[in-house]
Amino acid sequence: MLRFAVGQIVRFASLMVAVSVLTFALVSASPIDPVQANTGQAAMLSMSAEKRAQLAERWGADEPMWERYTAWASDAVRGDWGESLRFNAPVAEVVADRVAGSALLLVSAWILSGVLGTALGIIAGAMRGRAVDRVIRTYCYLLSATPAFWLAILMLMVFAVQLGWFPIGFSVPIGRSAATVTLAERLHHLVLPALTLSVTGVANIALHTREKAVDVMTSDYARLAAARGEGVWTVMRRHGLRNLLFPAITLQFSSISEIVGGSVLVEQVFSYPGLGQATVTAGLGGDAPLLVGLALATTALVFVGNLAANLLYGVVDPRMRAEVSHVRG
Amino acid sequence: MCAADRAKREVACSRSVATDGVSSVTVFHAPASPRFGSGRRALLAGAAVSIAVLFAVVVAGRLLEPAAVATNLADKNLAPGFAHLFGTDWMGRDMLARTVSGLGTSIVIGLVSAAVSSIIALVVAAIAALGGERADAAVSWLIDLTMGIPHIVLLILISYALGRGALGVCVGVACTHWPSLARVLRAEILQLRAQPYLACSRALGVSRVRIALAHALPSVLPQYLVGLVLLFPHAILHEASITFLGFGLSPETPAIGVILSEAMGYLTAGAWWLAVFPGAALLVVVLLFDRVGAALRDLMSTEGVQR
Numbered sequence: 001m002l003r004f005a006v007g008q009i010v011r012f013a014s015l016m017v018a019v020s021v022l023t024f025a026l027v028s029a030s031p032i033d034p035v036q037a038n039t040g041q042a043a044m045l046s047m048s049a050e051k052r053a054q055l056a057e058r059w060g061a062d063e064p065m066w067e068r069y070t071a072w073a074s075d076a077v078r079g080d081w082g083e084s085l086r087f088n089a090p091v092a093e094v095v096a097d098r099v100a101g102s103a104l105l106l107v108s109a110w111i112l113s114g115v116l117g118t119a120l121g122i123i124a125g126a127m128r129g130r131a132v133d134r135v136i137r138t139y140c141y142l143l144s145a146t147p148a149f150w151l152a153i154l155m156l157m158v159f160a161v162q163l164g165w166f167p168i169g170f171s172v173p174i175g176r177s178a179a180t181v182t183l184a185e186r187l188h189h190l191v192l193p194a195l196t197l198s199v200t201g202v203a204n205i206a207l208h209t210r211e212k213a214v215d216v217m218t219s220d221y222a223r224l225a226a227a228r229g230e231g232v233w234t235v236m237r238r239h240g241l242r243n244l245l246f247p248a249i250t251l252q253f254s255s256i257s258e259i260v261g262g263s264v265l266v267e268q269v270f271s272y273p274g275l276g277q278a279t280v281t282a283g284l285g286g287d288a289p290l291l292v293g294l295a296l297a298t299t300a301l302v303f304v305g306n307l308a309a310n311l312l313y314g315v316v317d318p319r320m321r322a323e324v325s326h327v328r329g
Numbered sequence: 330m331c332a333a334d335r336a337k338r339e340v341a342c343s344r345s346v347a348t349d350g351v352s353s354v355t356v357f358h359a360p361a362s363p364r365f366g367s368g369r370r371a372l373l374a375g376a377a378v379s380i381a382v383l384f385a386v387v388v389a390g391r392l393l394e395p396a397a398v399a400t401n402l403a404d405k406n407l408a409p410g411f412a413h414l415f416g417t418d419w420m421g422r423d424m425l426a427r428t429v430s431g432l433g434t435s436i437v438i439g440l441v442s443a444a445v446s447s448i449i450a451l452v453v454a455a456i457a458a459l460g461g462e463r464a465d466a467a468v469s470w471l472i473d474l475t476m477g478i479p480h481i482v483l484l485i486l487i488s489y490a491l492g493r494g495a496l497g498v499c500v501g502v503a504c505t506h507w508p509s510l511a512r513v514l515r516a517e518i519l520q521l522r523a524q525p526y527l528a529c530s531r532a533l534g535v536s537r538v539r540i541a542l543a544h545a546l547p548s549v550l551p552q553y554l555v556g557l558v559l560l561f562p563h564a565i566l567h568e569a570s571i572t573f574l575g576f577g578l579s580p581e582t583p584a585i586g587v588i589l590s591e592a593m594g595y596l597t598a599g600a601w602w603l604a605v606f607p608g609a610a611l612l613v614v615v616l617l618f619d620r621v622g623a624a625l626r627d628l629m630s631t632e633g634v635q636r
Contacts, residue, residue: 011473018474026490145615147566149573150589150608157601168597261479265570269593276481280574283485295486299478 012303016296020076021069023295027288028065072292082289086281091293094278099297102263102274104190109197110259114252116198117205122244124206125213126232136206144203148262152196152269159192166192193270200262201255205248212247216240246313253309257302369628376624379617383436386614390433396423397430397583409602416602419595428607430583432614438495438578439565439618442502446564447557450507451549454514455541458522468515472508480505481574484567488576498577502564510556517549551629558622562615569611585611 072082081091124136160168167189216222216239217232225235264276271277275294282290400420409416415424457468475483483505488497521527521544530540571577572586580587585607592603 014470015474015477019478022474023486026486029490031492141619142612142616145562145566145612145619147569147608147611147615149570150604150611153589153593153596153604153608157596157604161596257476257479261481264479264481264485265574268574279482279485283489284575286489291486291489295478295482298482302477302479 008307012300015299015303019295019299020073020292023292024065024069024072027291028068030286072289081293084282084287084290084293086285086287086290087278091289094290095275095293095297098273098275098278098294101272102267102276104186105193105197105267105272105274106259106263108190108194109263110201110252110256112194112198113201113255113259114205114248117202117251118209118244118248120202120206121209121248122213122236122240125210126217126236126240128210128214128217133210137210140203140206143199144207146199148196148200149265149269151199152193152266155192155196156269189272193266193272196270197259197262197266201258204258205251205255208251209244209248212244213240216243249312250309253305253312256305260298260301372624372628376621379621379624383614383617383621386429387433387436390430390436393426393430394583396426398422398581409606415606416600418591418600418603424588424602424606427583427588428585428610431585431588431607432610434578434582434584435565435568435611436614438499438568439502439561442499442568443506443557443560443564445499445503446506447510447553447560449503450510450556451514451546451553453507453511454518454549455545457511457515458518459537459541459545468511472511475505475508480567481570484571485574485576488571493576493579495578495582498568498571501571502567505567506560506563510553510560513552513556514549517552518545521545521548555622555626555629558618558625561618561622565611565615565618 075082079092081095083089084091084094087094120136120140124133127133156168160166213236217235221239222235225239226232230238260275263274264279266272267274267276268280275298278290279294279298281287282294400422401417404417415428417423418427453468453471457465484498484501487501487504491497491500527540527544530544535543568577569584569586569589572584573590574586575590577586578584580591588607589604592600592607595603
């Protein structure tokens with residue numbers, strides 16, 4: 001167990017170092033001048049040379065990459081991730097703020113996609129070859145080819161503009177202080193983005209679960225159960241679910257990366273102030289420190305998801321646990 | 330009989346897809362019935378038609394490019410009609426021309442970046458499988474790293490590094506899409522490595538590069554081609570996404586991402602056609618590519634050969 005933990009910590013640390021070096025290198029290689037990107041063309045021209053130099057110094061545009069990286073890294077391990085140029089606040093604060101803003105959206109979309117995907121997969125697998133199966137498969141096939149941001153625009157057009165059921169954007173009503181916003185209002189703003197985001201993950205999970213369900217239903221033990229007189233759903237409940245759960249959990253946790261990636265697009269369309277939107281703002285505005293912070297935060301999120309999947313295997317499948325402890329013991 | 334036939338094929342498919350703990354499958358075989366849309370010839374015809382349509386879109390896109398940027402302020406904000414099937418935008422530009430032209434750009438960029446990405450995958454897989462234990466460990470670490478960062482975030486970073494624009498998109502997509510194909514090819518080459526004739530080559534002192542080029546490359550070519558075609562849809566979708574966010578192609582080029590991000594500004598004005606048609610057209614193109622890939626995969630699988 002100890003060796004497993006140490007191994008994971010080493011992996012995590014090496015991943016973090018690699019991602020930070022990579023982002024730093026990419027950001028340094030960029031020809032985009034952060035000073036110009038943020039002041040705009042007109043202001044740039046009317047500015048005095050010393051003012052420009054002052055800004056360039058504040059944005060650290062002239063120092064070589066390694067110097068900046070070592071300076072950043074020595075501060076970062078102590079918890080100081082630098083200053084976001086765009087939001088004028090410490091990066092750690094902005095990232096924490098945005099993670100909190102996105103959390104509700106990410107978690108609800110993630111759970112929704114998992115539940116919906118698994119349910120559709122089981123139904124399609126159990127009813128293989130019937131009309132229901134064909135409809136579900138076509139649906140998933142179409143979904144997997146649909147651009148997430150286009151779907152978001154369509155949702156917005158139908159449910160927010162035409163029908164007016166949901167607000168057009170943001171996570172809270174405009175022009176109100178955070179303290180006065182009720183939970184109902186938050187949820188009202190959450191529905192459309194969460195639905196759109198969940199849809200992107202459903203297809204993959206449903207199709208894989210279906211494959212597994214078909215495997216289960218054509219297995220010898222399922223046939224024996226059917227011969228004993230159990231109906232399709234009884235077989236599924238008694239013998240299928242446990243076998244299905246294992247791959248479903250793997251998929252569910254590995255879909256975190258997809259959900260986080262999709263949130264960038266969905267948050268942009270719905271003007272939802274979260275991680276994804278901050279990434280776009282940082283990228284467009286040349287906010288290098290924030291970009292590094294956000295890349296690290298999303299990578300950590302994905303890593304934790306995969307780790308959780310590894311740990312859950314043992315809980316779901318006792319055989320696996322025995323194997324693991326045998327190997328490690 | 331039809332249903333049984335289909336079921337049999339599906340089971341065979343699911344066996345090749347599922348990786349862990351596939352239980353033994355017994356199926357009551359029904360004689361295969363010739364059915365429309367299932368034979369090799371039908372698969373080939375479907376793929377050929379799809380390729381022809383995609384090719385036509387690229388050519389038409391090139392031809393329509395002047396029409397795509399031509400403004401006509403007399404005809405602005407028109408709903409779809411006979412003169413303008415997809416309507417016009419606020420500058421009177423014909424949306425059909427813009428959509429087709431944008432699709433053409435997307436397809437070309439998708440082809441280029443998917444091709445580059447698949448070559449990266451092939452090289453990396455060969456290095457991992459034939460280059461010894463250290464190389465394998467290094468490659469698997471690299472794959473972990475690339476898969477560890479969400480695609481879109483990495484795409485934004487790469488595009489930012491290259492100063493946005495078409496080159497940024499191509500490099501970004503090429504650098505992010507290789508891991509899954511590389512894994513498949515690595516497994517294939519590893520399997521091949523265990524063959525006696527390769528052990529023989531190694532014992533005779535044939536160099537690794539030669540083994541890779543003379544033995545590994547030809548034998549993984551089918552998997553490589555299928556993987557390449559199945560990369561296209563992802564490449565195109567990611568190109569459109571990144572352009573939509575403002576990191577990709579410049580706003581002057583007619584591209585689906587640009588069109589849709591412009592359409593965002595007219596949502597509340599009720600100009601639904603600005604977003605609906607271009608997006609649907611993109612969806613169709615992605616489906617066509619997927620269809621070609623799936624047909625190729627079916628034809629090259631052991632199942633498909635029997636058909």
